[in-house]
Amino acid sequence: MTHSASAIDTEKFRLRRFADQLIEIGEVEVHGEPVSLVNLSAIIEGTTKAVLFKQAGPEGAEIIAKTAGSRRRVAAAFGTTEAGLYDAYYRRLAEPQQYVEIPSDDAPVHAVVLTGRDVDLTRLPFHPQHALDGSCYISSAMDFTVDPASGRRNVGCRRLSLRNRYECGTNVTSPSDLKRIYQACVARGERLPITFTVGNHPLDFIAATMRQGDDELALIAQMRGEPAAVVKSLTNDIRVPADAEMTLEGYLDERGYVEPEGPYGEYMGYYGAIHMDPVFHCTAITMRSDVLHLTLLHGSADVLEQTDNTNINQLRTEAEALRILKASGRDPVAAHLCARSGGNNNLRIALRQRTPGEARQAIHTLFGALRPVKHLFVFDADIDIRDEGQVAWAMGTRFQADEDIVVLNGMLGMTMDPSLRGRRTGAKAGFDCTKPIGRDGEVPWTRVGAKTFTGPARFQSVEAALATGPMFYSDVVEGIGSDDGRDVAVALDRLRQEGRLMRDRDGRYSLGASEPGATGIVGALYPDPNEGA
Ligand SMILES: Cc1cc2nc3c(=O)[nH]c(=O)nc-3n(C[C@H](O)[C@H](O)[C@H](O)COP(=O)(O)O)c2cc1C
Numbered sequence: 001m002t003h004s005a006s007a008i009d010t011e012k013f014r015l016r017r018f019a020d021q022l023i024e025i026g027e028v029e030v031h032g033e034p035v036s037l038v039n040l041s042a043i044i045e046g047t048t049k050a051v052l053f054k055q056a057g058p059e060g061a062e063i064i065a066k067t068a069g070s071r072r073r074v075a076a077a078f079g080t081t082e083a084g085l086y087d088a089y090y091r092r093l094a095e096p097q098q099y100v101e102i103p104s105d106d107a108p109v110h111a112v113v114l115t116g117r118d119v120d121l122t123r124l125p126f127h128p129q130h131a132l133d134g135s136c137y138i139s140s141a142m143d144f145t146v147d148p149a150s151g152r153r154n155v156g157c158r159r160l161s162l163r164n165r166y167e168c169g170t171n172v173t174s175p176s177d178l179k180r181i182y183q184a185c186v187a188r189g190e191r192l193p194i195t196f197t198v199g200n201h202p203l204d205f206i207a208a209t210m211r212q213g214d215d216e217l218a219l220i221a222q223m224r225g226e227p228a229a230v231v232k233s234l235t236n237d238i239r240v241p242a243d244a245e246m247t248l249e250g251y252l253d254e255r256g257y258v259e260p261e262g263p264y265g266e267y268m269g270y271y272g273a274i275h276m277d278p279v280f281h282c283t284a285i286t287m288r289s290d291v292l293h294l295t296l297l298h299g300s301a302d303v304l305e306q307t308d309n310t311n312i313n314q315l316r317t318e319a320e321a322l323r324i325l326k327a328s329g330r331d332p333v334a335a336h337l338c339a340r341s342g343g344n345n346n347l348r349i350a351l352r353q354r355t356p357g358e359a360r361q362a363i364h365t366l367f368g369a370l371r372p373v374k375h376l377f378v379f380d381a382d383i384d385i386r387d388e389g390q391v392a393w394a395m396g397t398r399f400q401a402d403e404d405i406v407v408l409n410g411m412l413g414m415t416m417d418p419s420l421r422g423r424r425t426g427a428k429a430g431f432d433c434t435k436p437i438g439r440d441g442e443v444p445w446t447r448v449g450a451k452t453f454t455g456p457a458r459f460q461s462v463e464a465a466l467a468t469g470p471m472f473y474s475d476v477v478e479g480i481g482s483d484d485g486r487d488v489a490v491a492l493d494r495l496r497q498e499g500r501l502m503r504d505r506d507g508r509y510s511l512g513a514s515e516p517g518a519t520g521i522v523g524a525l526y527p528d529p530n531e532g533a
Helices: 015-024 037-045 071-077 085-094 177-187 202-208 217-224 301-306 308-327 358-369 388-398 462-466 473-479 486-497
Strands: 028-035 050-056 061-065 099-101 112-115 141-146 153-157 160-162 167-170 192-198 228-232 239-241 246-252 259-261 275-277 279-287 293-295 332-337 346-351 375-380 405-412 425-433 501-503 509-511
Touching (some): 015 028, 015 050, 028 037, 071 308, 085 217, 085 308, 099 217, 141 202, 153 177, 153 217, 177 192, 202 308, 301 308, 346 358, 375 388, 462 473, 462 509, 473 486
Parallel strands (some): 061 293, 099 228
Antiparallel strands (some): 050 061, 141 192, 160 167, 228 239, 246 279, 259 275, 332 346, 501 509
């Protein structure tokens, strides 16, 4: 199906529209007063909400921060609820979409155009972000390139640091498609044309962080769930979403990794050290006439769960883990990426184990598929893996370090992890926190909790109740409609004295023949862990 350019609404996925949506659902703290650029980050870090600054810096720029900084906001981006997020994501994954090129005149992001000597990056709201950062940053840029060798379009997210009117530092150090494309250009002595967009919908960021072999520009349309309008940049041949708030066109120069970048507060909550990186040369700035700038919360260690990066990762990693486990024949019921673990480090899975070994199988399957995951915790389906208390209980009571830990050495790690101490590979650990299979219903593996007694009485007496079969004490109390319980204890003791009371290993009472005065035992009791102690 082809879509005409005129059928595409270039307002629907613009950042300002999404900001309005977030304001409507109470997710935004609005600052109408003038705020200096140096003060933005402390305010952003200090609230759980997204933040809209109406007058930031001397230019009075309008800037919104943390639009993807919570699960609720990510759900709003998909037009769904938190409960509906995975389905919304899977639906989009299953339906490829196309992008449609529109003329520059129709592209909102080309409403204002600054080229040549009019380019002035120093008037854009780059702002100080983390205490030890090497410069001020626009952390919310998405990069668009075409691999000159193959013609494949690549999309990612990269930060930009301010150098002067026409140049920025950028960060293309971790292994990525862009790094590979750029290094090949440098080897040929060529520049790499690149256009950054700033001010995109959260769905565009989700698309940008997906790595796949095909044309990545189409992923933006796919994550939006409908065709997207793109426009050719004015000073290079790169196509970008026509509904972004701003674009910075230009190129990475042919000199390669020649200038220091950083330190920068990285997504694991530590600073990425200063290192060499390419320089971006800006040949045009274009923007909407009512541009809304975007900034992100990136590395703040105490509130990692509120960073845009974490929330984007969380959805993708959880949804992918569930999809991969189902495809490999497991029966997962939940996935939870621990937002405070730094990137994708700690992932929890709850699954229904039907045969022994499924938890271990899941650990190996996921480590094979999800490189960024470092620690995997597998729980039974009865554990709410978002509840720290239940997780601590299961780890404390269902896990034995000598039997239930799986360590894989020499695995690809995430280079930002300081515990790798500069290595590319490291260890992954899986923790099998599941109960032994087939022991459900046995008292030593049964959760303890008070009983809620409900009526009406079903039996005339304790003896009549036990005549129907073995029963737990509280079931007898409920069965005869006692609102006390002591009467049942005394009646049971009378049966004992008469030599008619039996108990099984789980503690159920039943009628039978025993020594008068002694309770008979049906079968063998569980081994007593305290014997000889
Ligand atoms: C908000 C955000 C900011 C990011 N900033 C950078 C960055 O500055 N440098 C970098 O190498 N990766 C950064 N990333 C990760 C890359 O964008 C991501 O790995 C992407 O998949 C790379 O795309 P590519 O392999 O298609 O080039 C960032 C991710 C997010 C979500």
